[in-house]
Amino acid sequence: MSAPVVEIVAIGTELMLGETIDTNSAWLGAALAEAGMPVLRRTAVVDDFDLMATALREALTRADVVITTGGLGPTHDDFTREVVASVLDRPLEQNDDWVRVLEERYSQRGIRMPENNLRQAMVPRGGEVLFNPRGSAPGLWIEHEGRIVIVLPGVPVELRTLGEQTVVPRLRARFPDAPPVRSIRVRTTGVGESRLAEQVADLITAIEPLDVAFLPTLAGVDIRITARGMPPAEADAALARAESLFSERIGRAHFGRAGDLHPAVLGRALQARGWRVALAESCTGGLAAKLLTDIPGSSAYVLGGVVAYDNAVKTGLLGVDAALIEREGAVSEPVVRAMASGIRRITGAECGVAISGVAGPGGGTPEKPVGTVFIAAETPTRSEARRLSVPGERDDVRERSAVAALELLRRMLLNEEGA
């Protein structure tokens, strides 16, 4: 048996009106391809009973597995459940287990469950409820005449959680002979995609038939190396060899593997030394602290920080000399170094990270145009600073600056280790 034919039917007027970009289909496509079940076709339709029913019916004539996304909310404009029940010709029945889950969640919050939530516990007869830990609409799994219909909510975080925890593992178990696709990621930061591609150009040929894709991420660029249709042991050996070739070539820009988050990697480096970090942020406005504290357990090594958006906060709280700001400008190397020292001093953290720049769209000058950012990091033994010229718009500038500042500290810790 080879891979099942999988189709997606994405439901939602907001998708067709362009008010929502269909990130769900992209996520599902990537997750299923990695599991050896690439999606060949998807259809998106507005919230219209007949159009939805037609799209689902047509997909069922072609595919072994049809996954619908969206249209499971509690309100009148959500009726994917009804469409599925109608196309499969099964009555909708209330699932009492899910009613209890909902009632319990509401009672824990001390509020009455709105009546219309009961609609979310309706299931086409014979269908199975897939536990949704993050929302009130469960996923549904319905076996029908040799096909599988999987119904998923449209809220991205709910779809991903259900996809990762339930749908992909179950499909993988159901189609064990789908040709295995195994892949690894070499996560990198601080080097652009073109330069990275140049650096490893000869390796791409050397590791054939493995294939290589460059995937931009918030933190940098991931290199995904994939083995298709190889026996598992052989694939694993080839991937391990490829990983060591690539990581050796890339050097310090290589910070981790699939699943390694950049702030978590920094966190582990800090914990290895028993050091704590605090942040002083201007243009990033708290984003670097937010990224670090996204990681559960980060309270073990993050003390906190100061968002010094206004210069008065730089001088008043961080103790940066007002004359220095006057002379050098708030966006300057001396000031960002003083911010890094200041945050260490006032919090007692061993490590300080500081960021000051022009995120735009306003505030640029000929000497310091939009995208000019200074970052600094200080440990008990050394202090470093960098000037960045970050391309892109406000959000890009803020995100890349925050990651770059955390990366500066990570590399300093690597140096201390190597010393």
Add this chain to the structure above:
Amino acid sequence: MSAPVVEIVAIGTELMLGETIDTNSAWLGAALAEAGMPVLRRTAVVDDFDLMATALREALTRADVVITTGGLGPTHDDFTREVVASVLDRPLEQNDDWVRVLEERYSQRGIRMPENNLRQAMVPRGGEVLFNPRGSAPGLWIEHEGRIVIVLPGVPVELRTLGEQTVVPRLRARFPDAPPVRSIRVRTTGVGESRLAEQVADLITAIEPLDVAFLPTLAGVDIRITARGMPPAEADAALARAESLFSERIGRAHFGRAGDLHPAVLGRALQARGWRVALAESCTGGLAAKLLTDIPGSSAYVLGGVVAYDNAVKTGLLGVDAALIEREGAVSEPVVRAMASGIRRITGAECGVAISGVAGPGGGTPEKPVGTVFIAAETPTRSEARRLSVPGERDDVRERSAVAALELLRRMLLNEEGA
């Protein structure tokens, strides 16, 4: 004559593997809906001749206008032109005008045109070239048995330029009687989707034939109200009436219209009084400050803040009494009120916002389980605090708490206004 039936066929393996998110379809959907020609259905397929041909053939049985995107590049894996020529049964012919355009562009850059660029000048017989000012693949417009096939490149900036400058105006001219679609949004925060739907249930009927959709957002829930097929003046009047009915019913949870960002609305309320804000964040770790400073120009009213992740920072920087933390716990109303007062005092901001809670996954207790969050806001005239029980995982708890804290301040400013 009414609106034409428009379908999109999006082409590209990278779309199906999730390496590229299909922003083109979203953009086209929005542009066409505004022009009165909402897209009801779209199909996306991998780069496979037969799948592409089938999708195009099927779309032509249903639609008056079929727009394809992607697959027009110069390399061997791009063959949308060939598929269109085959489905419409027309030979491909070289368009000499476009060859000249390409040759001229290359000679201006002083380089020889690569041979494979000539493929991009091939046009199905009888088709018209649509000038692409930003790339080497022109758009194509082909009239075929009463239908229109429009072929657009997949590079987003090229697609948008062709769409704006050529495709949408020409379609609009071709279907002058297409009824306009107009919609508004009533943006709300702090009330769940189910409860909101209950609140306005009778209004949904009262404003028919306008239709209503509930769209969850990071900030809360948007209510989209749409007028279809009504003369513009009548539609505008009906939408204005609907907006005032809904906003009156919803009251303070209604914070803005389409395009209004919640932190920007708070910013305007602050600026209206000449007040500035500073934040003291524990569990949100800088996220509330990040949300406020996402807004360009926010330096006019955001002074900054303190991320007091560790209790030592709450006492050391914010001046919260250590004995108070000891007695009440860091996650408590007295402490969060003290944090709000503290951040005002140390920064000189007129308004302070503070957040302290258990974001999880660890750290919960029976009395204060994961999701327990205290928020406080203080202005020169008043101080308020709330205890929240936020469902969901760490990210949800952090996001909803940050928004709720900013919303608390926004409502206090409304009260001051009304007073």
